[in-house]
Amino acid sequence: MILEVLKTLFTPMNFLFLNVGLFSGIIVGALPGLTGTMCIALLLPLTYGMNSITSMLLLLGVYCGGIFGGSITAILINTPGTPASAATALDGYAMAKKGQAGRALHTALSASIVGGLFSTFVLLVAAPAIASFALKFGPVEYFALGVFGLTIISSVGGDSILKGLMMGMAGLFVSTIGLDPIDGIPRFSGNITELLGGIKIIPALIGLFAITEILNKGRNIFNTSETPIQIEGKTKTRFIDVLKYKMVLLKSSILGVFIGAVPGTGAAIASFLAYNEAKRTSKTPEEFGRGSEEAVVASEAANNAVTGATLIPLLTLGIPGDTNTAVLIGALTMQGIIPGPQLFVEQRSWVYAIMFGLILVNLFMYVQGKFLIKSFINVTKVPSNVMIPVLIVLCVIGAYAVNNNTFDALLMIIFGIFGYLMLKLKFPLTPMVIAIVLGPMVESNMRRALILSKGSWSIFVTRPISCVFLIIAVLMLFLPLIKKYLIRS
Amino acid sequence: MKKLVSILLVLTMVIALAGCSSTKEKEPSTQTTEQAKETETVKSLDFPKNPITIICPWAAGGSSDSMVRAIAEIGKEYFGVAVNVVNKDGAGGTIATTEFKNTKADGYTICLEAVGVFTTQPFMREVQYSMDDFKPVIGLTTEPIIMVAGKQSGITSIDDMKALGRSISYGFSGTGSLPQLAQEKFFQDSGLEAEGVPFEGSAPTLTALLGSHIDIGAAHPGEILQYVESGDLIPIGVFSQERDSREAFKNIPTFKELGYDIDMSVWKFLIIPKDVPDEVSAYLTETMGKIIADEKFIEFANNSNLMITPYTPEEVIQKVADEAAVNKELLAK
The missing domain is CATH 3.40.190.10 (Periplasmic binding protein-like II)
Known part of the structure; x- marks a missing residue:
């Protein structure tokens, strides 16, 4: 059977479209606001006449490429191309500012490949088992997972935990704007129709990261004595180099696979969880946020480990794990292929062809990534008075393109100005981003759980998975304090 | 002071850019005009000369989106011009529909609707549109529940x-x-x-x-x-x-x-602003009817388990009114 699978896989057409997909994925992912999901939807009509394996490889290329591509701009200009790279921006950009942009990019690429291959391996050997575990996640469990995720705020909040928590609250507030998820009642939307749909993560993200950074840089734009960032002499890094972070790679990949396999979560959550875990166990946690290579490895391995894992519920149950895979299901339906329990039994060799195809996607991503990094690195040489106008144009286009709406571009600017003010007051921005990502998941699932339990809160501790997550969440919050106390006494 | 000026400069630029992109969107591009003229043969009606846009009030990748994209793909042969899809997701389709009310009534912009936008949403909260603001083009598909x-x-x-x-x-x-x-x-x-x-x-x-x-x-x-x-x-x-x-x-x-x-079942249809000239709307109804009778669309509908239901504009208005009456009562409880 393996021979048959390989025969259907190794055709020139497959290789061509896989690489077309990867290339467009990386470029689109790198542009702020434009995500792989959009690119997949745009390429969808192209796949009508294609063989189903070729079209899947094209779209998987876009998917994986998009997640890696987001990190390029996250590292080079502190503007995560997609939400999945928000955690990478924290230390990747700090590395770039130290002149280690090349090193950061190569590290990110290698870690992405490790994460991607790890998840493909898990997909190959354990998909059905993991899928049935993922089904155990109902409203109660999602709520607990979300609360656990929110505890990260305490560790990315910078010097003042209090300021971090305040920004987290601000983010949660932002996530409540719009129609409430259960009763459909408008909240805090005034009479603005556009606000009814809620505040989308991408305009908020571009505003808080990119526009804030632009405003900050804009202050020195006429300062001609500004010394350009010196690029470190040795930017060549080998794949082997990343393997010295064995434990970080392994833990982040496992976290990524776990988050990816649970439908409705997403790569952004995975990378923040991995970042947090790496920081917790690091020998040099004080380096995190100041350009730690370990941090880049953690978040990149995790967000790419999500790619293979989202295919677990997709191929075994027919359930999309995130928006990207939802579009993939659409593409398959047009081909007359319905992913799900039947598919695994009836078309085994097709399923395996897709899984092996994902390995190829990851291998080619390394080749293309190496090549593209060389050209992208030149971005750091562009002086800021040229860079800033170009960036503003890209950001506005990106925010507009999310929903073809100028209102989102306006929102982005508001977030940017807010972010700039907060930066000046030394409030950290990342907690707000995490809260905007997790807020809707926590709120809607808490309310769903309470409908099911008829208002009884005990449901959150009587369900085992939920109970475990909540205990870990409490420990994560208080362990640092307890540790400090113990050391003092 | 210098700093302040530079910040202000950046801001004005950003606002100007945001303004530009919104005006640009409203001007239909003229790239494909020539191509359109070539395919224009016996029709006395001088339509369409420019690309047609179909607005999908739901996110890219959903079932509505894939249907609009199938129509756009098949439609470019029938219209002889490019057919673009624009997604404007949010609040159960009401955001896009509200905005669509003010679209230029030239027939170049068409909006997809699912029946709930007119038969359930208006009874849950105040909306700024009603069926009277629009003209139905044709019914498309129905999905039982x-x-x-x-x-x-x-x-x-x-x-x-x-x-x-x-x-x-x-x-x-x-x-x-x-x-x-x-x-x-x-x-x-x-x-x-x-x-x-x-x-x-x-x-x-x-x-x-x-x-x-x-x-x-x-x-x-x-x-x-x-x-x-x-x-x-x-x-x-x-x-x-x-x-x-x-x-x-x-x-x-x-x-x-x-x-x-x-x-109750979910059915979808196309609308245009009410001031679109009658010749244009009749032409759209006729051509869309041909598109959804095309074998490529039938194959798409079969694969996606959709029933094709090409209601006439009058039938659409009647059905919407009937169903709205039933749901209004239900939602009032």
């Missing part, structure tokens, strides 16, 4: 629900959606104790059903087909006047047969 039970719930029929002796949980996609209203009406009429749980989309609803987090759910045939075949979900009934005649669904009874007269 089927009630299913999870395998582990032990429910296979309405009698099982009555014998269960506990409150039943039912899931659906989105607050105020037709799958919600249909189930709510069923539980009201049957007097069974039940609580509804809204999810964000059909996929999360079905996931919760497969994981036994809820007992019952309602969804469209294409969404449940494979789970019914694998035995993971058990069909209870379909909320339509007649059974779905397709092989896989023909054994599922209607709720009318089961003693509950509930008739």
Whole structure:
């Protein structure tokens, strides 16, 4: 059977479209606001006449490429191309500012490949088992997972935990704007129709990261004595180099696979969880946020480990794990292929062809990534008075393109100005981003759980998975304090 | 001071750019005009000369989106100009519909609608549009709503629900959606104790059903087909006047047969602003009719388990009015 699978896989057409997909994925992912999901939807009509394996490889290329591509701009200009790279921006950009942009990019690429291959391996050997575990996640469990995720705020909040928590609250507030998820009642939307749909993560993200950074840089734009960032002499890094972070790679990949396999979560959550875990166990946690290579490895391995894992519920149950895979299901339906329990039994060799195809996607991503990094690195040489106008144009286009709406571009600017003010007051921005990502998941699932339990809160501790997550969440919050106390006494 | 000036400069630039992109969008590009003239043959009507845009009020990748993209792909042969798809997601389609009211009434911009935008949303909160602001072009597709039970719930029929002796949980996609209203009406009429749980989309609803987090759910045939075949979900009934005649669904009874007269299904149609000239709207209705009768569209509809229902503009207006009356009463409770 393996021979048959390989025969259907190794055709020139497959290789061509896989690489077309990867290339467009990386470029689109790198542009702020434009995500792989959009690119997949745009390429969808192209796949009508294609063989189903070729079209899947094209779209998987876009998917994986998009997640890696987001990190390029996250590292080079502190503007995560997609939400999945928000955690990478924290230390990747700090590395770039130290002149280690090349090193950061190569590290990110290698870690992405490790994460991607790890998840493909898990997909190959354990998909059905993991899928049935993922089904155990109902409203109660999602709520607990979300609360656990929110505890990260305490560790990315910078010097003042209090300021971090305040920004987290601000983010949660932002996530409540719009129609409430259960009763459909408008909240805090005034009479603005556009606000009814809620505040989308991408305009908020571009505003808080990119526009804030632009405003900050804009202050020195006429300062001609500004010394350009010196690029470190040795930017060549080998794949082997990343393997010295064995434990970080392994833990982040496992976290990524776990988050990816649970439908409705997403790569952004995975990378923040991995970042947090790496920081917790690091020998040099004080380096995190100041350009730690370990941090880049953690978040990149995790967000790419999500790619293979989202295919677990997709191929075994027919359930999309995130928006990207939802579009993939659409593409398959047009081909007359319905992913799900039947598919695994009836078309085994097709399923395996897709899984092996994902390995190829990851291998080619390394080749293309190496090549593209060389050209992208030149971005750091562009002086800021040229860079800033170009960036503003890209950001506005990106925010507009999310929903073809100028209102989102306006929102982005508001977030940017807010972010700039907060930066000046030394409030950290990342907690707000995490809260905007997790807020809707926590709120809607808490309310769903309470409908099911008829208002009884005990449901959150009587369900085992939920109970475990909540205990870990409490420990994560208080362990640092307890540790400090113990050391003092 | 210098700093302040530079910040202001940056801001004005940003605002100017945002302004530019909005005006640009409204000017139809003229790239394909020539191509259009070539294909223009006997038609006396000088339409279309520019690319046509179809607005999809739901996100890229969903079932509505893939249908619009199929129409756009087939449509460019029939119209002789490019057909673009623009997604404007949010608030159950109401954001895009509100905005569409003010679109230039030249027939170059068409909007997809699902019936709920006019028959449920207006009764849940104030909206800034009504059917009078628009002209229907044509009805497109209809999807029945089927009630299913999870395998582990032990429910296979309405009698099982009555014998269960506990409150039943039912899931659906989105607050105020037709799958919600249909189930709510069923539980009201049957007097069974039940609580509804809204999810964000059909996929999360079905996931919760497969994981036994809820007992019952309602969804469209294409969404449940494979789970019914694998035995993971058990069909209870379909909320339509007649059974779905397709092989896989023909054994599922209607709720009318089961003693509950509930008739709800999701159907989609196209609209244009009401001031579009009659010749143009007649031309659009005719051409769209040809597009959805094209064998490529029929194949798409079969693969996605959609029934093609090409209602005339008058039928669309009538059906919307009838269904709105029923839902208004239901939502007022």
